Every structure is written in structure tokens, then in C-alpha cells.
Amino acid sequence: MTDAADDERTGIPSEPVSTRISSGALAGTRHGGVDRYLGIPYAAAPVGELRWREPAPAPAWDGVRRATEYGPTAPQTDYAPAIAEILANEIIPGEEYLNVNVWAPSDATAAPVMVWVHGGSYVHGSNALDGYDGTAFARDGVVLVSVNYRLGPEGFSVLEDAPLNLGLADIAAALRWVRAEIATFGGDPTRVTVFGESAGGVAISALVASPNARELFDRAIVQSGMLSGQTPESAGRITQAVAKKLGVPATRAGFASVPLEKLLEADEQVRAGSSPINGGPGYANAIGGDLVPVAPGPAALAGAGDDIPVLIGWNDEEHRLWAHPATSPISALLFAAVRLRFRIGRAVIAAYRRARPGIGRTDLFGQLAIDLTARLPWYRVADARAARGAAPTWVYEFDWRTSVRDLGATHALEIGFVFDRLRSPDWTRFAGSDAPQVLADEMHAAWVRFATTGEPGWPAWDARHPTQEFGTPSRVVDGPRDAQLASWGDRELS
Incomplete structure (x- = not known):
């Protein structure tokens, strides 16, 4: 959003303001x-010698640096056309x-701080979207920070001679920057809430379970994220595939020998047709190093991150962005193969059909996939945290359904409500022009309340499994998914 856009929308002109951080003066x-x-x-x-290296301190500058326009974004290709029509991106x-x-x-003094980590499957996205504008948070007394980090082959390759999880290391570096610099902007460096969606939620989940968590932030919000980590061999399969396509070794020198555009093109070709629901090559947190020394799920189950209050939740029909009954139905053959691979027995299928009478194969497939990979691991962690008397966990569901493409309560739909930006073109293309402002008021206020007071406004997770369902109307329901999730039994989770 430019200054001219500010003036055009409100009729109130912008005025210059300045401050100084450790690197230099900002306008x-x-x-x-x-x-x-x-x-x-x-x-x-x-870039150069710093490529595929741990993030290095930003160099200082002389004079006053102009900070009135969005900066560059991580190298990436755009979304596939079908997704690009509804999900905005800025490169x-x-x-x-x-x-x-x-x-x-403007008058902030020791205000609570929220740090936004965007999603995009670790290959797309940036902090430069109008839909991520932080004005509503600042209006309500919060200092909002949004972060860019390395993506795709630059940020999550598994190379023989490079550190793992460089994109995650970037996020950690940004959080350390917030601790060090945010007081200059009127923020309280001891009240930092990190929040993110999709891949951003995956990154935050890993950091919550990291030994570095308390150093980086004080509270966490995970929107549609999972506790996931893979062995370097598994996480590196996409790196090996990209290297093979380019005919270079999976090393810093090998990848650096290829023009950036060719590297991104090869990566896009390797990932073609894959999605979080259908599977296929993709980037992931690799187990190893300081940030992900062990698998995040088992670590959190055993007590990692117990001192961090956490708010977690998902949308009711996450899968419909990738697996839709009308446009991308799941075949009977694929469904059978997935059931066999993940040992999904008849009792599980029956429990889901009882909970959702008349559910079709594609929607059933999507519900099973999201529950197995995201809800079930985090719910088990929430149960363990509650049993240990750890910091509270709060759980929500987003149920409001968009009429755009009959996507329903799909993945990423809640973001415009959280940011109170429903009238942004970035969100009207996805949520439509009739998205309920009252729901944005409720969700945005809950996020602000959590960052400000440490509680979002509904009961913390306990044996009753209270869940805030955001819809029209919103309500608190005890254990709305208990029957389905119980059907999985005690199976071990990675």
C-alpha cells in the first residue's frame, strides 16, 4: 500500500516520520x-558468498534510509494459474x-508486538501483500512486524556443504532483530507473539518445539500449521531431484553454477502437480542443527515449548484449495492407495462418515489427510501440555464458507479476517465481497487480545476440549472432533 493509496482511500494525507535503529536512520x-x-x-x-549460509547481520548505512515502499521479496515463481486467481502474491x-x-x-510505548510469518508451502509468498497490511493491528494498540525469509531451493535445500533449514534460520534472525530493535518503534521486546499460517504455521510449530523458543518469542499462534520434521534424506529428495534435472551436484557450488532463473524453473518443474493433499515433492523442515535438533512432534509431546502459551487452529475444509469434489476429485484408486499406505481402517472411515453423513470421497479424503498430519498431532500435544500443567493451549476452528468457486471454509480463508482486511482486493477475490465484517471483528479482536493479555477470550484446552468455532454465529463447543480423532487409536505419529 503506497502513500498515494492512503490518501485516495481516506482523504487524509500521510506525513513523514523518522526513527533510528542500530543499523541507521529510517524515514x-x-x-x-x-x-x-x-x-x-x-x-x-x-547473495554471493552469503548464499546458502546462515543469515549474517545487516550492514549499517549512512544517512537516512527511505522505508516508505515494500522491499524485495524472496526469489520465487508465482502460483499455478488456478491458485493465482484467488490467492494474491507479490514478487x-x-x-x-x-x-x-x-x-x-504513533504514540506506542511498550506496546505488545506481533510478528507475522507468511505461508506458501515454503516456495511462495512475501510480506508485501496489501492483504497483510498491519494497520488494523496498530490501530488496536499492537506493533505489527511482517517477515520475508528464503524460500524453495534458496531456503530449504538439503545440500552436502550447507546448513539445514536456512529459511527457518532467517525467521529466527528476524525474531532476534525484533527483540533487539522493536523498542525503537514503541514495542515491548518482552511481549512478542509470533503468528503464521500454512508454511508459516509449520515454521512456528518447529520453533515452538525448538530449544531456542523462549529466546525468540513469548507466545505463538499457529494457523493451519503442523508439527513436522523429516530426516535430511527425506527432506532432501526434492533437492536431489532438482540437482538431477539441472545436471549438477547437490552442493553450494553446483547450485550456484546455475542462473537463478534456471534454478527456479527446475524447481517448479519438479514440483509440478504436487500439493499438501495429493502429495509429491515439496520442501520441509529437516531434522538437524540448532533449530530442529529432533522431530518437532515428539519433542513437543515430551515437553518442548511447555513454557510458551499457544493458540492453534484450522479451517473446516482446508483441503478444498487443492482437492475439490468438482474440479479436482480424488479417484477411488488414489483413495484406496492412501488408505493402504497410512493404514486407515474401516473403523476410522465409519467414524468420519457418522460425523459427516453424506460426505463424498474427496471431502472425506481431505478431512482424513488434514487430521492425520495436522490436527491429531497437535491435539495430542495439547492434551499432554494440559496434563503436565504447561502453559495454556487454546484451539479454534474456522467454519465460515466462501461462495467463491464453492471453496467453502478452505485453506487460508481466515487470514483476511485475522488482519481485518476483508475489503482488500487480495481478499475480496477469495472471500467475495459479502464476507461478514462481524466475523473479522471477532477474530481480529481475539488475536489482539491474545497478544495483549495472553488469553484470546475462550476457555483454554482441558479434558473437555473446548474449541472456539468462528462462524456466523461463533460459539464455543466442547470436543467437536473427538469422535473422529479417537477412531485413530494410539497409532504412533512422526
């Missing part, structure tokens, strides 16, 4: 009681893409 804008600084480097540009070329944006109340 931003003030508009309607909100100060905004865009494209601030939190780490050095990951801005440039080397200094390890940057953050900051929105702060």
Missing part, C-alpha cells in the same frame, strides 16, 4: 495515527529481500 510515513516503516533489512542480502526483484515491515501506533 517512514505516518497516517491516521499509524507509523509505517517498510523494507527494513534485518539481515544481509543472501519484487532485488537482493535485500531479508527484510521486515513495521506498523506501530
Whole structure:
């Protein structure tokens, strides 16, 4: 969002504002009681000798750095056409893409801080979307920071001579930057809530279970994320496939010998047709190193992150973005193969059909996939945390259904409500023009309340499994998925 857009929408002109961080002076804008600084480097540009290296400190600059426009975004290709029609993305070329944006109340003093980590399967996305504008958070007393991090082959390759999980290391570096610098913008560095969706939620889940968690943040919100980690061999399969397609070794020198455009093109070709529901090559957290020393799921189940209050949740029909009964139905053969591979017995199928009479194969497939990979592991962790008397866990479901393409309560739909940005073109293309503002008011207020007070406004998870269902109307329901999830029994989770 540019200054001109501010003036056009509200009729209130922006005015210049400035501050100084450890790297140098910044010139931003003030508009309607909100100060905004865009494209601030939190780490050095990951190019040249810094490519496929741990993030290095951002170099200082002389004079005043203009921070009135979004900075570069991580190298990436755009979404596939069918997804690009509904999910916005912004790709801005440039080397200094390890940057953050900051929105702060103009009079902020020790305000709570929220740090947004975007999704996109670790291959798409940026902090430069209008739909991620943090004005509503700043309006409500929160300092909002949004983060870019390395994606795809630059951020999550498993190379023989490079550190693992560099994109995750970037997020950790940005959170350390927030601890060190956010007081300059009026934020309280001891009240930092990190939140993210999809891949952003996966990253946050890993960090919650990391030994570094308390160093980085104080509270966490996981939207449609999972506790996942793979062995380097498994996580590196996509790296090996990209290297094979390019005819180079899976090393820093091998990948660096290929023009960036060719590397991204090969990566896109390797991933063609894959999705979180249908499977196929994709990037993942690799087990190893300081941030993911062990698998996040078992670590959290055993007590990692117990001192971090966590808010977790999913949308009711996550899968419909990728597996839709009308446009991308799941075949009987694929369904049977998945049942066999994941040992999904008749009792599980029967439990889901009882809970949702008349459910079709594709929707059933999607519900099973999301529950097995995301809900069930996190719910078990929530149960264990409650039994140990750990920091509270809160659980939500997002149930409101968009009429756009009959996607229903699909993946990513809740973001526009959380940011209170339903009128942004980024979200009207997805949620439609009639999305209920009252629901945005409720969700946005809950997120702000959690960051401000430590509680979102409904009972914490306990033996009753209270779940906030966000819909029209919203309500708290005890154990709405207990019957389905209990049908899985005590199977071991990775």
C-alpha cells in the first residue's frame, strides 16, 4: 500500500516520520495515527558468498534510509494459474529481500508486538501483500512486524556443504532483530507473539518445539500449521531431484553454477502437480542443527515449548484449495492407495462418515489427510501440555464458507479476517465481497487480545476440549472432533 493509496482511500494525507535503529536512520510515513516503516533489512542480502549460509547481520548505512515502499521479496515463481486467481502474491526483484515491515501506533510505548510469518508451502509468498497490511493491528494498540525469509531451493535445500533449514534460520534472525530493535518503534521486546499460517504455521510449530523458543518469542499462534520434521534424506529428495534435472551436484557450488532463473524453473518443474493433499515433492523442515535438533512432534509431546502459551487452529475444509469434489476429485484408486499406505481402517472411515453423513470421497479424503498430519498431532500435544500443567493451549476452528468457486471454509480463508482486511482486493477475490465484517471483528479482536493479555477470550484446552468455532454465529463447543480423532487409536505419529 503506497502513500498515494492512503490518501485516495481516506482523504487524509500521510506525513513523514523518522526513527533510528542500530543499523541507521529510517524515514517512514505516518497516517491516521499509524507509523509505517517498510523494507527494513534485518539481515544481509543472501547473495554471493552469503548464499546458502546462515543469515549474517545487516550492514549499517549512512544517512537516512527511505522505508516508505515494500522491499524485495524472496526469489520465487508465482502460483499455478488456478491458485493465482484467488490467492494474491507479490514478487519484487532485488537482493535485500531479508527484510521486515513495521506498523506501530504513533504514540506506542511498550506496546505488545506481533510478528507475522507468511505461508506458501515454503516456495511462495512475501510480506508485501496489501492483504497483510498491519494497520488494523496498530490501530488496536499492537506493533505489527511482517517477515520475508528464503524460500524453495534458496531456503530449504538439503545440500552436502550447507546448513539445514536456512529459511527457518532467517525467521529466527528476524525474531532476534525484533527483540533487539522493536523498542525503537514503541514495542515491548518482552511481549512478542509470533503468528503464521500454512508454511508459516509449520515454521512456528518447529520453533515452538525448538530449544531456542523462549529466546525468540513469548507466545505463538499457529494457523493451519503442523508439527513436522523429516530426516535430511527425506527432506532432501526434492533437492536431489532438482540437482538431477539441472545436471549438477547437490552442493553450494553446483547450485550456484546455475542462473537463478534456471534454478527456479527446475524447481517448479519438479514440483509440478504436487500439493499438501495429493502429495509429491515439496520442501520441509529437516531434522538437524540448532533449530530442529529432533522431530518437532515428539519433542513437543515430551515437553518442548511447555513454557510458551499457544493458540492453534484450522479451517473446516482446508483441503478444498487443492482437492475439490468438482474440479479436482480424488479417484477411488488414489483413495484406496492412501488408505493402504497410512493404514486407515474401516473403523476410522465409519467414524468420519457418522460425523459427516453424506460426505463424498474427496471431502472425506481431505478431512482424513488434514487430521492425520495436522490436527491429531497437535491435539495430542495439547492434551499432554494440559496434563503436565504447561502453559495454556487454546484451539479454534474456522467454519465460515466462501461462495467463491464453492471453496467453502478452505485453506487460508481466515487470514483476511485475522488482519481485518476483508475489503482488500487480495481478499475480496477469495472471500467475495459479502464476507461478514462481524466475523473479522471477532477474530481480529481475539488475536489482539491474545497478544495483549495472553488469553484470546475462550476457555483454554482441558479434558473437555473446548474449541472456539468462528462462524456466523461463533460459539464455543466442547470436543467437536473427538469422535473422529479417537477412531485413530494410539497409532504412533512422526
